[in-house]
Amino acid sequence: MTTLEFNYAISKTSKSLKPFAFRLTKDLEDANDLLQDTLVKAFMNRDKYTDGTNLKAWLYTIMKNTFITNYQRLLRKNTFIDTTDNLHFINSTDSSVENNAYSTFALEDINNAVETLDESYKQPFMMHFSGFKYHEIAQKLKVPIGTVKNRIHIARKELKEKLQVYAY
Template sequence: MQTFQLNDVLSEHRPHLRSFAYKFTKDDSEADDLIQDTMLKAMRYADKFIEGTNLKAWLFTIMRNTFINDYRKETRKNAVVTQEDEISNAHLMTSATKNEAEGKFAMADIQKTLSKLPKCYYDPFIQYFEGYKYHEIAEDLNIPIGTVKTRIHMARQILQKQLKVYRK
C-alpha cells in the first residue's frame, strides 16, 4: 500500500482509535500522543500488514502494545532512577527509609555511587532503567548488544556491592 493511501485509511480509523486511546489514558493530550505513536508505528511497519486482514484490529493491537510498553518504561524509570537532581524518599527502596535521617543518607549514598560509576557503565545503566530496551541502548551508544548487557550487569554488581548496607 502506498503512503498516501495508507494515510487516508489510517485517518478513517482515527475516531475509533481516539476512544480506544482515551480508555487507556483517561487524558485527552495523552490519548492524542498515543494515537500519534500508533499512526507512526503503523506507517513504519506498513510492510508487515497483510492485505485482506482486519486493519482496525491491527491498529488496536499496535496501540495496546505501545501503551503497555510505555507504561513499563515509566514504571521502571520511577522505580529506580528519577530525572530530578535529588532522589526523593518515595523513589528509594523501602529498606532505606526507616526514618528521614536514614533516608537522606541513603539518597546521598545512591547519588554518590551512581556518580562514581564509569561512564561506560553509567550511560547504559541509566538508559535501561529509564525503560529503553537493550537494542535501543546499543543503537544509541553505537556498541554491540552483548556489550550493553555486560555493562548493565557490571553496573548492578557495583551498585549492589557499594549499597549492600541497605539490603534487607
C-alpha cells in the first residue's frame, strides 16, 4: 500500500473513530485530542501495518491503547507521594477529632420516621431489619408471606419518602 493509499484509507476510516473516542473520554475536546493522537501514531507507525489486514481494527486498537496509556499517566500524575521524613503524622489519629453530629441527627430522623409508621407496617419491617426471614415473620404474625413482603415494601417506600432529604 502506497503512502497516498494509506492516507486515503485512514481519512476514510477516521470518521468512524470519533464516536468511539467520545465514548471513551466522555468529552468532545478530549475525544478530538485522542483522535489526533491516534492518527499521529498511525502515520508514524505506518510501516507496522500489514497490507490486507483490517485497518479499522488496527486504528481502534491504537486508540484504545492510547486512551489507556493516557488514563494511567493521569492517575500517576494525580497520585500524591509524600517524601518527607515525618510520615507518621499523615495517619496520626491523635490530632483528629470525630464529630458525630451529622450521623446523630440522621439516626434521630430515621428513628422518628420508623416510629411514625403504622404498626401493621412497622412490626414486619423491624423484624426483617432485625434479621428475620419472610417466612419467620409470616409465622410469628400469622399472616401470609405475600402480606409480609407487601407491608415491608410499603414501609420502605414510606421511609424513603420521609427521609428524602438524605438521598444522594
